Amino acid sequence: MASNGCPVDPLLRTITGRWTTHILWLLYTEGELRFGELMGLMPDISAKVLTDRLRMLERNGIVLRTQKQTIPPQVSYELTKQGQDLHVVVRALNTVAVEWQALGWEPDKGFPALEAAE
Amino acid sequence: MASNGCPVDPLLRTITGRWTTHILWLLYTEGELRFGELMGLMPDISAKVLTDRLRMLERNGIVLRTQKQTIPPQVSYELTKQGQDLHVVVRALNTVAVEWQALGWEPDKGFPALEAAE
DNA sequence: CCGCATCCTTCTGGATACTG
DNA sequence: CAGTATCCAGAAGGATGCGG
Numbered sequence A, B: 001m002a003s004n005g006c007p008v009d010p011l012l013r014t015i016t017g018r019w020t021t022h023i024l025w026l027l028y029t030e031g032e033l034r035f036g037e038l039m040g041l042m043p044d045i046s047a048k049v050l051t052d053r054l055r056m057l058e059r060n061g062i063v064l065r066t067q068k069q070t071i072p073p074q075v076s077y078e079l080t081k082q083g084q085d086l087h088v089v090v091r092a093l094n095t096v097a098v099e100w101q102a103l104g105w106e107p108d109k110g111f112p113a114l115e116a117a118e
Numbered sequence C: 001c002c003g004c005a006t007c008c009t010t011c012t013g014g015a016t017a018c019t020g
Numbered sequence D: 001c002a003g004t005a006t007c008c009a010g011a012a013g014g015a016t017g018c019g020g
Helices: A008-015 A020-030 A035-041 A047-059 A081-085 A087-102 A112-117 B008-015 B020-030 B035-041 B047-059 B081-085 B087-102 B112-117
Strands: A063-068 A074-079 B063-068 B074-079
Touching: A008 A020, A008 B020, A008 B087, A020 A035, A020 A047, A020 A074, A020 A081, A020 A087, A020 B008, A035 A047, A035 A074, A047 A063, A074 A081, A081 A087, A081 B087, A087 B008, A087 B081, A087 B087, B008 B020, B020 B035, B020 B047, B020 B074, B020 B081, B020 B087, B035 B047, B035 B074, B047 B063, B074 B081, B081 B087
Parallel strands: none
Antiparallel strands: A063 A074, B063 B074
8 A cells, every 4th residue: 555645634534434533532621531331332333443543643642541550441542732732633624513503514415405595 | 335424524535536636636736637637646647547547536626627629629627616715725735744754754653753763 | 428227246233132 | 341353244445448
């Protein structure tokens, strides 16, 4: 998979993927969260996928993982300083998403409200 | 593939994917472009993938396709009004990408500059 | 010049069952 | 509680060749 020349491409590849921005959004709005809390806030995600995403974000310096060796063990996640840079992106995405939702936009269907007005 | 509750998810699924933001960036910075011009500006993309992306963006009301029935035929693409909403997202992505690039960030490697400073 | 059809390969997300 | 290991299905990316 040859690298695209665009500098945005590698960043995009890391922060996209099924649940990634949702995780970032939650850590941004709720602050530090435990694994189980994240599971609770995302009812449809599986433990494996959540772990995958968190580990990937950790490798990339975007989230910080803190393990407390208690019984039962507790692990919590928070955004790193760099991870917080992404709030601009996530907020921009959220703004447009909400705006388009209000216009009736749906993937592969476009903007029904606008077409009807023609 | 059950829909995630997050309103950002469908939008994200549309504008991500290997070349999509690059296309949006070019249409945003260069304005209207012909198919061949886009190919020239993205040396590594294949015609099929470019067509796929453009058709998908067209279906979603993000780009406008204009065909001129000349010989040889010319087809040009530009952002729709809604497509221009995305410049906020693309600009945010670009800002962070450039910032992180300056810090030595690489996918799956994190921020070497910061780790060295510890 | 622009694009469609076909086929193939890779990557991703997810289900399920098990562990310290 | 917070994972790990394995396996699988489907989607996405891409190469190639034909067509208006």
